[in-house]
Amino acid sequence: MVFGLFSEKAIVDVTADRQSYRPGETVRIEIRARGQEALAIRGARAELVITHKYKYRTTTASNNGGTRTTTQTTSDDTVVAMVPLLGEGTVEAGSDIPLAAEIQIPAGAPPSGEGSATSIWWSVRAVLDVPRRPDADGQTSIVVLAPRDAHPSGFRAPHLDTNDCHLALTLDDDVLRAGATIRGTLRLAARSSFEARAVRVELVRREEVSRDRGYEDTEVVSGREIASLIGSALAPGDTHEFPFELLIPTRAFPSHTMPPARVSWSIRAVIDRPRRDDFNLERPVHIYNAD
Known part of the structure; x- marks a missing residue:
């Protein structure tokens, strides 16, 4: 699957070698970074990211001096693994830079899935680290399976x-x-x-x-x-x-x-x-x- 993000600086396309993986297996990633303008970068990296969304109840003070309990939903992104791709340099306007990386899914990684109170998604992401400006990145979703x-x-x-x-x-x-x-x-x-x-x-x-x-x-x-x-x-x-x-x-x-x-x-x-x-x-x- 390919997913690219466009910005005025660069387009970053990310492809994984397949859709689903078991814990301990390796994700092979192909990346293409295409410069839209001359872009100085501190480096580039590939990341394995888990997104964990869940609900919880919390009690806060109310305006009348009592308390109230509400349900909150939060979503946390965690970089589980990272691989360097490029060092400091410049992505030239009109350039098309092919890159590749391998990232191992940790043993014991929780499985992808969606429930009513909690959900888990996995993705691989490529990031161009741009100083003093928002980074340019792209990502694609993968599925982590639960083995018997x-x-x-x-x-x-x-x-x-x-x-x-x-x-x-x-x-x-x-x-x-x-x-x-x-x-x-x-x-x-x-x-x-x-x-x-x-x-x-x-x-x-x-x-x-x-x-x-x-x-x-x-x-x-x-x-x-x-x-x-x-x-x-x-x-x-x-x-x-x-x-x-x-x-x-x-x-x-x-x-x-x-x-x-x-x-x-x-x-x-x-x-x-x-x-x-x-x-x-x-x-x-x-x-x-x-x-």
Whole structure:
């Protein structure tokens, strides 16, 4: 992908060798700097940049002497790596200067993605450092993927014990690729008589930000009813197994932590009961998106 920025001083075009990368891989960049006028520079450099946008809540003093809590959105650009391209000199008017650089994406780099409370974008940028004037630069976006080996597995299978029932939730795998199908089984053993309308499973994304007073957003990304129990009453000793499948969206924001934000996923099983609180059981899963 090529992206260039035009100014009265220079046009800087930046091309990356491909669109997506895994942590630890190298981005090969081609740059063309075209002078629009004779331009003295202190040097030129290529940069790998991460942009982290997130929401958080903060409390401030109000005009009446009290306090008020508001939600703020901030976006931070961080230069993760830099490679020198040119030393001090002059970009002549009408010149067309080809440059190249290689920048390695750090091991453990958080993945690209967009959520409701936090988002991450990556880009490579070329900068002409112009003294006493705004720099001339150009950039192109890249995608950093989350590999499977970045995530632990082996979560303990959860269970729920109440006076009314015992619930257990098992999965074929708890580390899953975006676009894949989650397969599992919910097991229900009734300990008392109770009514239930339905059994459903949900894929839940949770975004948490720890800055200041924090921020949290929880979204049911997908879900389905796996059994209808309308008109049925469960009796003590009844046991049921409910196998299920649930598709993960192909563009799911992978599990990760980038302070002060964190994105996590879980499978939630729900026993929908009329006129009483539902039974809920959640199991964490890790989602990645690299091949």
